[in-house]
Amino acid sequence: MSDAYYLQLTEQLRYLIDQHTVQWGGKLPAERTLAEFFNTTRVTLRQALAQLEGEGLIHRSNRRGWFISPPRLMYDPTRDAGFNDYVRAQGREPRTTVLTLESRAHLPAAQALGLPDNQPFYHIRRRRYVDDRAVLAESLWVVPERAPELLDVYAGQSLWGLLRERWGHHLANRTIHMGSEALAPRDAEELFVAPGAAGLNIRRSIFDDQQRPIEYDEEHWLHDSLCIRVVLSGQH
Structure with a gap:
């Protein structure tokens, strides 16, 4: 069940990023905000974020949060x-x-x-x-x-x-x-x-x-x- 939800969450995040890239100005909302929005734990959220990071869709900057990656x-x-x-x-x-x-x-x-x-x-x-x-x-x-x-x-x-x-x-x-x-x-x-x-x-x-x-x-x-x-x- 956890694995299934983690995969669903990854796809939901991908859709959300696609819809709000301009609105967010390239920076994702804080992890706490995203976890509350999806009604999930930050541990599960980070699994999904790590998956998208591995794909190159987003990247993390030390002490600054998550950002949408620009074109390669x-x-x-x-x-x-x-x-x-x-x-x-x-x-x-x-x-x-x-x-x-x-x-x-x-x-x-x-x-x-x-x-x-x-x-x-x-x-x-x-x-x-x-x-x-x-x-x-x-x-x-x-x-x-x-x-x-x-x-x-x-x-x-x-x-x-x-x-x-x-x-x-x-x-x-x-x-x-x-x-x-x-x-x-x-x-x-x-x-x-x-x-x-x-x-x-x-x-x-x-x-x-x-x-x-x-x-x-x-x-x-x-x-x-x-x-x-x-x-x-x-x-x-």
Whole structure:
């Protein structure tokens, strides 16, 4: 009976969200209000909310409540287009906060780029927003020899654009790994969600047209914020 009601409640919530999205301004009423409206317990209500969260229809922000998720961003990880460019091209508003600028070793980057374990990197840590929602926490690990004094000139702009314009690099070859993940505490905190929230991990190893290692990226996306779309042309 409980399982049957939980499924019914999920569908009722889905209908209510569809009918009142504009009226609610993107934010769901408080859990207590919803529980009273449906004459149910908050435990059962949270089961239904968690189901809709898993589907990407709604999302929860720490200490702020439940929100209706905006349309997913269409994202092609193989393209060189900068974050700001492809977000604006979809009629959305991007924003970036630089969290860390430092120089240190990072074993995963060294292994991915075929460099010694103690290889130092320029590390840039950023939080990315779409329409004022934090959706991406990323670390960029750049080989210092390829971009001398990078940390002195970097100010939140497109890193790929800077590498191309200032140092003449052509990012010709890359290896991309994608997989689902439970967000680690640091990533979750930076995205204002609870640790263990569903995420998508994208790792990118980038080389220039002479096969020299340039950069290693680690991206941690909220799972409901994007849709991966890769366009292929030509015949093989």
